[in-house]
Amino acid sequence: MKVEQAGKSGSVRERGLPHLRPIYVALMLGVAGFGAHAQGSPAAASNAEASKELPAVQVRRSAENPLGPGVGYVAKRSMTGTKTDSALLTNPQSVSVVTRQQMDDQGAQTVDQALRYTPGVYSQDGTDIRFDQLYGRGFAxxxxxxxxxxxxxxxxATPRIDTYFMERIDVLHGPASVLYGQGSPGGLVNYVSKLPMEQPYRELMMQIGNHNNYQLGFDFSGPVDKNGTVLYRLTGVARTAETQVSAIKDQRLAIAPSVTIRPNRDTTFTLQGSFQRAPNGGLFNPVPAGATLFSNPNGQLGPDKYFGDPDRDGMHRTQYWFGYQFDHAINDKLSVSQNLRYLHIDQHYYQTSVTSALGSNQRTVSMWGNVDNEHYTQFEVDTHAQARVTTGAVQHTLLFGLDYQRSMLGDTEGNSVLGTVDLYNPNFSSLPTQQANTRLDYSLSTVGVYAQDEARWRNWVLTFGVREDWTGGNQQTTLLTTGTGTTYHTNDHAFTWRAGxxxxFENGIAPYISYSRSFQPVLGATYSGAPFAPTKGRQVEAGLRYQPKWFDGYFSVAAFTLTQDNVSVSDPNHLGSAIQTGQIRSRGVELEAHANVTADVKVIASYTYLNQEVTNTTTPSSLNKRPTIAPRNTASLWADYTFHRGPLRNFGLGSGVRYMSSSAGDAANTFTVPGRVLVDLGAHYDIQNWRLSLNLNNVFDREYISYCTTASVCYWGASRTVLGTARYQW
Incomplete structure (x- = not known):
């Protein structure tokens, strides 16, 4: 049987677990009944009832799995924006999707790399691989x-998920507290796990690249029993690599098993887990602007030098988590779902790093020492019910939920200025070893209740949601030498809402407008002892989306104004203390295009204009100035052409260009970080069960500073990387 998806013909392998939507169930039953073969999976199971030859049948699919990999570079549905299976076309806020094929074609080994072509998103994009540093619309x-x-x-101690374990990545732009509780006003990035599949799938993956980058991976999935009642998936990856700075290593060993049990067509229960060990989890490498961005009589410091003690510095971490996803359809109108996860991290971290601008001799800097022995735990459970009802001519998708979140940290740590070092002739052995001298105990709990209504009347879609959260937290700092310290408590509640x-239109055009709010608890207190209030964000967004009828594509343009209040700023009357009078405003426009133009051509394009400004602060030098890090303009374009006929059949070539304009170098805007243009290339070739690919990022090896936060803390961006990949699927 030949299966044809909207805008793309050919056989299909559905990746990810179906959530028993009627259209999807019908499709899968049809595929099983006629013995369809999976794309890229020659060993797909056939059905005994389809043993006799059948005439070719074409099935046109009008919907896709909102947790699946997407089709080519295009995804049209998502669970992230509403916690329901909804179309991106009418979602109340912008949602960008990075499909599995985009990650594979671009050779993305990290989340930073996977999001390089996503509008409004930018990162450190360099050698700091300790955790994902992602920013959107001017905020984390x-x-x-x-x-x-x-x-x-x-x-x-920050959780990290390997991109090889992801089916797709969704980015929800702007405040999202109405569904997810406490969070940044910039939005969120949702990693969607690879889940068990109905059809057998097996893959071995091998990668090798410059900077001594070696990686092995495997991905096995399929049914355990002949009826498909129990499905499994086992994914693993092992990597050892250096970065452009040989002293900074990236080593990881991780495995992620999952099992899905389906006792009947209405119930799905998926057990998930993961274990990850990082003997070398990365370091960061700040450099002063005076020896990188500006000329220096002693010469410039290059992007391949490490300015810390390589003999003592290191990060070692162990992370594991387990949980489940449960879905049950009570009837065709009502269903309930529950997601639960427990996560734990043990991390040991020691580092020396630059912490001051260059001295008068333009050579020496002060060095900071930091030691952390962290034990971090998270527990979360989210339960919600979904109902589909009709009132007159209005169709409603109702959502009611309750979630609980708790995080706890115990950290024996210490930090201080250790001394000075000549960066042009460093001798780190003269620095003393930083000792742990403080115990930090931290906990934060949140309980939230939420409700949402997606109401459709004719061509109109109105989305309205409300939420109430109650948070409680403690932060206790104890000096190990004296046993004395300070304790902060917070007990807050917040009401957030969203309307869109x-x-x-029948031609695939959909204008929209929305308003949303967010809140984020802040542990700490003013000089007088008054606890800090949560920061609050609010956003107005309006835009236009287009989903053409004549080819497989998705286009969007969004304009927004976003404000964060209660930002902590320096207390002008008490040195070393803070008050909450700060405000930051972001205004901008985002354009995005994803298209499978033909069976041969796939394209991604984006542009972002961001005007961010400090609108209230106690520091006159930063008032009405741009915050650091965020560039004003970013643009990107990636295209892939794959030959399906002729002598170059099964060969594909991809190319991309990324532009980032200048950003503010410090809070007072006394200098700027220059912009840059970077070029990426990719090529791939399919032969029998193999896919061979090669990726080059920053082809011309452009040396650039990614961003600065002060004159003494700047970061080099990523130099040229070369990655070869061989995948064997059967």
Whole structure:
């Protein structure tokens, strides 16, 4: 049987677990009944009932799995924006999707690399691989895995998920507290796990690249029994690599098993887990602007030098988590779902790093020492019910939910200025070893209840949601030498809401407008002892989307104004203390295009304009100035052409270009970080069960500073990388 998806013909292998939507169930039953073969999976199971030859049948698919890999470079449905299976076309906020094929074609080994072509998203994009540093619309982005928060600890123990374990990546732009609780106003990144599949799938993956980059991976999935009641998936990866700085190593050993049990067509229960060990989890490498961006009589410091003690510095971490996803359809109108996860990290981290601008001799800097022995735990559970009802001519998708989130940290740590070093003739052995001298105990809990209504009347779609959260937290700092310290408590509640209205024209054009809010608890207190209030964000977004009828594509343009209040700033009357009078405003426009233009051509394009400004602060030098890190303009274009006929059949060539304009170098905007244009290339060739590919990023080896936060803390961007990949599937 030949299966044809919207805008793309050919056989199909559905990756990811179906969530028993009626159209999808019908499709899968049809595929099973006629013995369809999976794309790229010659060993797909046939059905005994289809043993006799049948005439060719074409099935046109009008919907896709919202947790699946997408089709080529295009995804049209998502669970991230509404926690329901909804179309991106009428979603109340912008959602960008990085499909599995995009990650594979671009050779993305990290989340930073996977999001390089996503509008409004930017990162450190360099050698700092300790954790994913993602920003959107001028603010930090929160990370989620399968809809549950991956909290970042107040220190360094941050959960990390390997891209090889991901089916897709969704980026929800702007405040999202109405569904997800506490979070940044910039939005969130949701990693969607690879889940068990109905049809057998087996893959071995081998990669080799410059900077001594070696990686092996495997991905096995399929049914355990002949009826498909139990499905399994086992994915693993092992990597050892250096970065452009040989002293900074990236080593990882990880495995992720999962089992899906389906006792009947209405119930799905998936057990998941992962274990990850990083003997070398990366370091960061700040450099002063005075020896990188500006001329220096002693010469410039290059991007391949490490300015720390390579003999003592290192990060070692162990991470594991387990949980489940449960879905049950009570009837064709009502269903319930529950996601649960427990996660734990043990991390040991020691580093020396530059912490001051160059001295008067333009050679020496002060060095900072940092030691952390962290034990970090997260527990989360999210339960919600979904109902589809009709009132007159209005169709409603109702969502009611309750979630609980708790994170705890115990950290024996210490940090201080260790001394000075001549960066042009460093001798780190003269520095003393930083000792742990403080115990930090931290906990934060949140309970939230939420409700949402997606109401459709004719071509109108109105989305309205409300949420109430209650948070409680403690942060206790104890000096190990004296046993004394400070304790902060917070008990807050926050009401957030969102409303969006879209109109879907018959030609595939959909204008929309929305308003959303966010909140984020802040542990700490003013000089007088008053606890900090949560920061609050609010956003107005309006835009236009287009989903053409005549080819497989998705296009969007969004304009937004986003404000964050209660930002902590320096207390002008008490040195070393803070108050909450700060405000930051972001305004901008984002354009995005994903298209499978033909069976041969796939294209991704994006452009972002961001005007961010500090609109209230106690520091006059930064008032009405641009915050650091965020560039004003970013643009990207990636295209892939694959030959399906002729002598070059099964050969594909991809190319991309990325542009980032200048950004502010410090809070007072006394200098800027120059912009850059980077070029990427990719090639791939399919032969029998093999796919061979080659990726080059930053082809011309452009040396550039990614961003600065002060004159003494700047970061080099990534130099040229070369990665060869061989995949064997059967």
């Amino acid at each position: 982005l929160d990370s989620y895995l399968d809809g549950l928060h991956l909290y970042q600890s107040p220190r360094f 209205l879209a109109y879907e």
